[in-house]
Amino acid sequence: MTARQAFCRDKRCSFGSHQDALGRQGQDWSRAMISGGAILGGILLSFFIAFGGCTGIEEDFSFAVVSDPHIGASPENERRLRACVDWIQANEAVESIEIVFVVGDIGFGLESLYRAKEILDLLSPPYIPLIGDNEVQSGAEEAFEEVFAPHFSLLAERMDHWRKALTPVWNPQRSKFSFLQNYSFDHKGLHFICLDWCTRILAPLLGEQADLHDFPEGTWSWFVEHVTATAVGPKESLVLFSHHPMHAEALAAFTTSEYQTLSEFASGFQDFLYADFAGHYHIYWHETLWPAGYELFVTEAVTFLFPNLSLVEVQHDGDRFSYNHRWITFLPAS
Numbered sequence: 001m002t003a004r005q006a007f008c009r010d011k012r013c014s015f016g017s018h019q020d021a022l023g024r025q026g027q028d029w030s031r032a033m034i035s036g037g038a039i040l041g042g043i044l045l046s047f048f049i050a051f052g053g054c055t056g057i058e059e060d061f062s063f064a065v066v067s068d069p070h071i072g073a074s075p076e077n078e079r080r081l082r083a084c085v086d087w088i089q090a091n092e093a094v095e096s097i098e099i100v101f102v103v104g105d106i107g108f109g110l111e112s113l114y115r116a117k118e119i120l121d122l123l124s125p126p127y128i129p130l131i132g133d134n135e136v137q138s139g140a141e142e143a144f145e146e147v148f149a150p151h152f153s154l155l156a157e158r159m160d161h162w163r164k165a166l167t168p169v170w171n172p173q174r175s176k177f178s179f180l181q182n183y184s185f186d187h188k189g190l191h192f193i194c195l196d197w198c199t200r201i202l203a204p205l206l207g208e209q210a211d212l213h214d215f216p217e218g219t220w221s222w223f224v225e226h227v228t229a230t231a232v233g234p235k236e237s238l239v240l241f242s243h244h245p246m247h248a249e250a251l252a253a254f255t256t257s258e259y260q261t262l263s264e265f266a267s268g269f270q271d272f273l274y275a276d277f278a279g280h281y282h283i284y285w286h287e288t289l290w291p292a293g294y295e296l297f298v299t300e301a302v303t304f305l306f307p308n309l310s311l312v313e314v315q316h317d318g319d320r321f322s323y324n325h326r327w328i329t330f331l332p333a334s
Contacts, residue, residue, distance in 0.1 A: 060188055061098040064088055064125075065241075065310040067279030068105040068301035070134065071119075072112025080307040081119050083330045087309070088123060095311060097125050099187060103279040103299065104132025104198075104243025110143040117147055126158050127151075128194060131181040132243035132279065136198045137207045141179040142168075152183075159185035169217040174200045180213060182222040184230075189316060191230040195219055195242040197254075208280075210244035210254045212261065227269055235320035236274040245278040245296055247289055252280065263292035270294075274323065277310070284308075284327060297325065306330055 069081040088097055100123055107113040113135070120127050129151065135144045145167060156162045162185045168177035181196040196219050197210040213219040230238060240246065248259035266273055270293030278298050285298035300308040306329050313324040 060314050060316050061096045062311055062313045063099040063101060064097055065277050065297075065299045065312065066100060066102045066302060067299040067308075068132070068282060068303060069102070069107070069116060070105055070301070070303045071107035071116040072109060073303070077303050078115065078119065080302045080330075081116065082122075083307045084302060084309050085119055085122050087328065087330065088125065092124055096313075097311070099192075100125050100127040101194075101241050101277065102127055102129045103241055103277060104130045105134040105279060105301075106130075106132065106144075107140070108134055108138040109140050110147065113140060113143055113147040117151065121151075126155060128155070128183075128192075128241070130194055130241060130243055131179075131196055131198060133198045133208055136200060137202060139202075141198075141200075144181065145179045155183075155185070159187065161186045165222050166217060170215075171200055171213070171218075172215050173211075173213075176200075178213075180217075180219055182219055184226050188314070189234060189237060190314065190321065191226070191238050193223065193226050193238065193240050195223055195240060195246075197242050197244045197246070205251050208252055210242075210246075210252075210258070212254070212258050214261075224265060227266075227273070231269045231272040234316070234318075235271045236323075237321055238269070238272045239274050240276040240294070242276060242278050244280050245285070245298055246276040246292075246294075247287060247296055263289065266292040266294060274321065277312075300327075306332070 066081070066084050070077050071081065088100060091097065102120065106129055107116040117129075120129070129148050131141065131144050135141055152164055156164070163183060165180060165182040167181065168179045171178040178200050182194065184191065184193045186192070197212070199207060199209045199211040201207055201209070201211075214221075227238060244253050246254070246259075246262060248254050248256045253259075254262065273294040275295035275297055278296065279301065281298050282301035282304045283298065284300045285296070287296040289296055297310065299310045302308060308330070309328050311326040311328055313326070315322045315324070
């Protein structure tokens with residue numbers, strides 16, 4: 001992971017608190033390690049990195065981030081996702097978990113998406129499902145809308161100022177309709193913006209890329225509209241979620257020119273944009289994007305090595321918000 005010097009520009013964030021915890025008994029993955037470190041040779045190597053500090057600030061709530069469950073690729077993946085769900089359920093009250101974000105690559109095809117929804121529906125906190133390239137590349141972007149349509153209706157009732165972009169929309173780049181999945185809502189003073197940057201090019205390698213979808217009713221216009229309209233109030237109050245990390249990376253995220261467009265726009269809202277929480281890479285990754293002015297946090301995939309999730313504690317500190325990040329890894333039952 002990286003922590004570039006630009007991060008010190010007055011972002012309020014801390015990393016790395018750790019403890020050992022037990023998950024629910026009877027599961028394949030029953031031990032949870034909450035850490036800001038790594039395990040080497042069975043030894044927990046923990047570290048603490050803080051910029052701006054959060055000392056003395058009362059925690060308001062937490063949200064969890066789950067990445068890349070890949071339901072349908074292997075029966076083991078269902079058990080891994082269930083381990084994450086079980087831990088959230090067991091720790092919802094003590095950790096004040098109020099929202100769960102599932103940042104894409106949830107499943108392959110209609111049946112797999114229904115199975116993923118069955119598992120996610122066990123959650124008490126509302127969960128926000130994002131589409132990923134796996135759904136698109138497996139021909140399931142319309143199935144994603146079908147499977148989660150009842151859940152989106154529920155979110156419209158439960159989340160403050162819930163808005164979901166019209167879908168499908170005509171995609172002039174592909175000469176067909178695309179089921180873009182863009183939505184936003186408010187929670188305790190924060191504005192959450194969920195973005196579909198998945199390319200609609202159906203091809204190996206090229207299908208891994210991000211795309212701005214810069215056309216009428218596309219993702220880019222949704223993003224610009226919501227950032228422009230909500231960049232008011234406390235600093236660090238806009239939080240972004242996407243499957244693709246919002247930076248430049250050949251054949252994995254945005255092209256250099258696309259990211260330049262993104263960065264130039266975002267740089268005008270540095271005081272308000274906190275971070276983009278993403279998946280896609282299957283590893284933990286942190287990067288400070290400059291001059292865009294926001295942080296990038298990639299959550300390790302549920303399917304990588306051990307089941308994983310991120311837990312982010314939110315504190316309201318006067319005229320700004322602060323965040324504390326914790327990384328949860330589920331170890332095999334001994």
